[in-house]
Amino acid sequence: MGAVDTVVDMGAAITMASGFYHAFEQDGLNQPIVATIGDSTFYHSGTAGLINAVYNGARFILVILDNLITAMTGMQPTPGIGIRADGSRGKSIPLERVVKGCGIDFIETIDPYDTKAMTAVLKKATKYVESPDGGIAVIIARHPCVIAYRGEAVSNPIPVIITDDCTECNFCLDRFECPALYHDEALGRTTINQALCVQCGVCLQVCPKGAIVRNAERGMRNAE
Ligand code: SF4
Ligand code: SF4
The missing domain is CATH 3.40.50.970 (Thiamin diphosphate (ThDP)-binding fold, Pyr/PP domains)
Known part of the structure; x- marks a missing residue:
């Protein structure tokens, strides 16, 4: 790390x-x-x-x-x-x-x-x-x-996505280091491995560009 x-x-x-x-x-x-x-x-x-x-x-x-x-x-x-x-x-x-x-x-x-x-x-x-x-x-x-x-660790799951505001500054990858965040070589952009993401929402606090946001669509679907 x-x-x-x-x-x-x-x-x-x-x-x-x-x-x-x-x-x-x-x-x-x-x-x-x-x-x-x-x-x-x-x-x-x-x-x-x-x-x-x-x-x-x-x-x-x-x-x-x-x-x-x-x-x-x-x-x-x-x-x-x-x-x-x-x-x-x-x-x-x-x-x-x-x-x-x-x-x-x-x-x-x-x-x-x-x-x-x-x-x-x-x-x-x-x-x-x-x-x-x-x-x-x-x-x-x-x-x-x-x-x-x-259930205790993530009592309020928050689905997150990375928007086009991402400037690929690598701050989240180099300094925050959640295992679910990675640079997708094929897409050429920073993204989230949803299989690893536990929806803790902590990354919402770390992106200096505000590019990591709640996924309202998935959140609504989860609430159904
Ligand atoms: S999501 Fe934010 S912190 Fe991560 S690479 Fe993109 S702009 Fe940088
Ligand atoms: S919500 Fe939590 S587990 Fe998912 S990418 Fe953000 S920090 Fe990582």
């Missing part, structure tokens, strides 16, 4: 961010650092690195991508939802409490499908990280997995 500069292994984001911070600081550089980690990976191998980073005075933004499931390895439940792998109930251990227990003072939970709100929280976190009393800012970006919890 274009948004990610380094990938090593599950859980490495936090320790790498911590190392980057100290290396930049040693050289007198004020370089913004953003680490991302999945919710399951954070429970699995993120906490030790975060405690170490807090204890040693690192400063960066950590975004925990919380889809309420271990999607990558087979849809196992996470400790946050309080259901064990065999379906029985267990004690829920909320991410917010774990993060607070690691010594973090800045914790914000946000639905990343609201891109304006997400951007605002990132700016707020940046200010905190750079403030005299700042440290590590943790953002919990929570939205249910669209595969495991489709």
